[in-house]
Amino acid sequence: MSGDHPTALRVAQSAISNTSQTAFGIVVMIDDALTVCPEPSSKIVGRAQGIYASADLSQAALLMVMNYVFVEGKYNGSTLSILGRNSVFLAARELPIVGGSGLFRFARGYAFAKTYFINTSNGDAVVEYNVYVQQY
Ligand SMILES: *[C@@H]1O[C@H](CO)[C@@H](O)[C@H](O)[C@H]1NC(C)=O
Ligand SMILES: *[C@@H]1O[C@H](CO)[C@@H](O)[C@H](O)[C@H]1NC(C)=O
Ligand SMILES: *[C@@H]1O[C@H](CO)[C@@H](O)[C@H](O)[C@H]1NC(C)=O
Numbered sequence: 001m002s003g004d005h006p007t008a009l010r011v012a013q014s015a016i017s018n019t020s021q022t023a024f025g026i027v028v029m030i031d032d033a034l035t036v037c038p039e040p041s042s043k044i045v046g047r048a049q050g051i052y053a054s055a056d057l058s059q060a061a062l063l064m065v066m067n068y069v070f071v072e073g074k075y076n077g078s079t080l081s082i083l084g085r086n087s088v089f090l091a092a093r094e095l096p097i098v099g100g101s102g103l104f105r106f107a108r109g110y111a112f113a114k115t116y117f118i119n120t121s122n123g124d125a126v127v128e129y130n131v132y133v134q135q136y
Contacts, residue, residue, distance in 0.1 A: 001123035007032045008123075011051075022060050027053045034068060038116045038126045046070040052086070062086040064095060068131075078102030080133065082111060097133055109133035 001008045007030060014025025031049050035042035050066025068080040079102065084095035093113045100107035109132045117126040 001125075002119075003124075017054070020054075020057070022056055022058065023054045024057050025054060027051060030066065034070075034129075038128065040126075043072075045072040046075075050082075055085070060088050062088060075103055078104045080104050080107055080131065084111075086113060088115070097131065100133070100135075104133065104135060106136040107133045 008028050009030075010026055011029045012025075012027040013023075014020075017023050017025045029051055031047055033040075033044050034046035034048050035044055037043075047069045048066050049069055050064065052062045052064045052066070055061060055063040062085070064082060064084055064086045066082050068082070070076060070078050078100065080100045081098050082095050083098045086093050086095060091114065095111045095113060097107060097109040097111060111129045111131045114128045114130075115125060116128045117124075119125070
């Protein structure tokens with residue numbers, strides 16, 4: 001979120017977002033790097049593109065709508081689509097994989113998300129996603 005080239009940008013908020021404990025109504029558009037390892041210098045294998053929004057008035061929980069767009073190897077050009085609830089302060093969050101394209105056509109599954117690093121002052125974060133999909 002910080003730096004000269006942020007890949008996550010707030011695009012909208014509600015009238016109460018700034019006073020809400022959960023920043024309810026904030027909408028963030030992302031085009032984040034998907035890397036093999038947590039280090040920012042790690043090999044990029046795709047992008048996580050989409051939208052997340054603070055969707056719970058009383059707990060920190062996001063509605064996440066995003067596509068993983070792979071750019072490497074045989075999955076280059078294939079995508080996986082995620083639609084789910086992300087309780088960001090839970091140690092592990094489960095998000096449904098609702099579909100895919102290319103080699104992931106008809107994919108179904110789930111992703112486990114774990115925060116690897118977060119800087120609460122500027123919002124920068126590294127999140128580990130372990131993804132399980134069935135293909136046909
Ligand atoms: C909330 O804070 C942001 C960032 O400081 C500001 O741009 C926005 O105008 C504020 N929104 C309201 C409704 O006060
Ligand atoms: C992935 O596909 C794009 C578009 O077809 C191509 O330009 C690019 O070179 C490919 N990348 C790799 C690593 O194969
Ligand atoms: C967290 O963000 C603050 C504000 O941008 C910065 O000063 C600090 O160095 C960052 N800490 C880490 C560990 O990245």
